[in-house]
Amino acid sequence: MLIMRKVYLDHAATTPAHPKVVEAMLPYFTGKFGNPSNLHDPGREAKNAVEDARAKTAALINARPEEIFFTSSGTESNNFAIKGLAQANSQKGNHIIVSQVEHFSVLHPVKTLEKAGFKVTSISPDKEGFIDPAEVAKAITKETVLVSIMHSNNEIGTLQPIEEIGKITREKGVLFHTDAVASVGWVPVDVAALGVDALSLSAHQFYGPKGAAALFVRKGVRIKPQIEGGVQEDGRRGGTENVPALVGLGKAAEIAAVDLPARMKQISSLRDKLLTGMGERIPDMIVNGHPTRRLPNNVNVSFLYVEGESMLLFLNMDGIYVSSGSACTSRSLKSSHVLSCIGTDAAAANGTLLMTLGTGTSGEDIDYVLEKLPPIVQRLREMSPLYEDVVKKRKTS
DSSP states (O other), rough: OOOOOOEEETTTOOOOOOHHHHHHHHGTTTTTTTTTTOOSHHHHHHHHHHHHHHHHHHHTTTTOGGGEEEOOHHHHHHHHHHHHHHHHGGOOOOOOEEEETTHHHHHHHHHHHHTTEEEEEEEEEOOTTTHHHHHHHHHHOOOEEEEEOSBBBBBBBBBOOOHHHHHHHHHTTOEEEEEEETTTBBOOOOHHHTTOEEEEEEEGGTTOOOTTTTEEEOTTOOOOOSOOOOGGGGGGSSSSSOOHHHHHHHHHHHHHHHHHHHHHHHHHHHHHHHHHHHHHOOSSSSEEEESBBBBEEEEEEEETTTTTHHHHHHHHHHTTEOSSSSSSGGGGGGOOOHHHTOOHHHHHHEOOOOOOOEOOOOOHHHHHHHHHHHHHHHHHTTTHHHHHHHHHHHHOO
16 A cells, blocks of 8 residues: 655644653643642642743743743734733823734734724835834834834744834834744744833644643733733733643754754755755745745745635645634635735635644655646646636647
């Protein structure tokens, strides 16, 4: 019996937990099951594990342990940051600045605040998804209380000039949050160098478990709790801690801190091989995002005259697992708001694949994709009346 090769290229949706992460988590489900809020020995044992995870998470982004507040997801961290910072500092102003290509877990809380009376300015990206720091500076007013620009885009991979924007916000005395969920564990992230006041990250994006995330809040910055009723997380976020998951987050952070240089080198090389190979084999392909200033594992491409979902399903039949966009919106029939914001027309946006590589991706995996994808694209194009018209025009021109 022939065994089909399996190639997982959807690491932006989630990564598999590292074996050492699973090993570290297991004791906290059974033998070390205490509640960290209790003062007895089992409780102190669990509390020590949570604080160890806090220290390891802080070390990965060059923060202090007391500046790390654990949450359940990147979405919760973003909601906590946007609502909590704006509400706690509303006496300073009621104006918020975001980019148009933010994740919905930033854009939707901003809309909620707008309905409550906050004023919002949305910064447009260029055609590569890049946010100009000068545009941010121009948008800041005396009423601006918060700027939120993502560290990297989770769909097109473009890395933003966060350090430059951070210098502007510091000079203006404005709070600055960055959604670094897609970045942490894949590129260096240093909160001191970036000059941010708050930063979101999530464990399952870099080989930790789902259900464990964190928000960095610089010491001295006021933030209003969004989950009340408990004294956990220094009173900033109530609820019994998910100790096994937080231990897993800490272990994943510890591994990432050591592996990051090799991880970036290996994966960016395979990414470039995939992009080059597709460009050579498949005509009418558009690479979305910045060509060089992008996440090392991100490949976002649009194939003209085909539909992304059809390509995804045919690839799935060959054991190749990719996405047609953000995992949070993959079941929606709407095209990506990110692609729309960078000027991609609807037809091209609908023919988009997002392929995100991981540490387990091999050169043989890339070869397999380059073998299977071109005939799928060609087969779908041959079924398209639109492509038939294009072929006729090319023959007559």
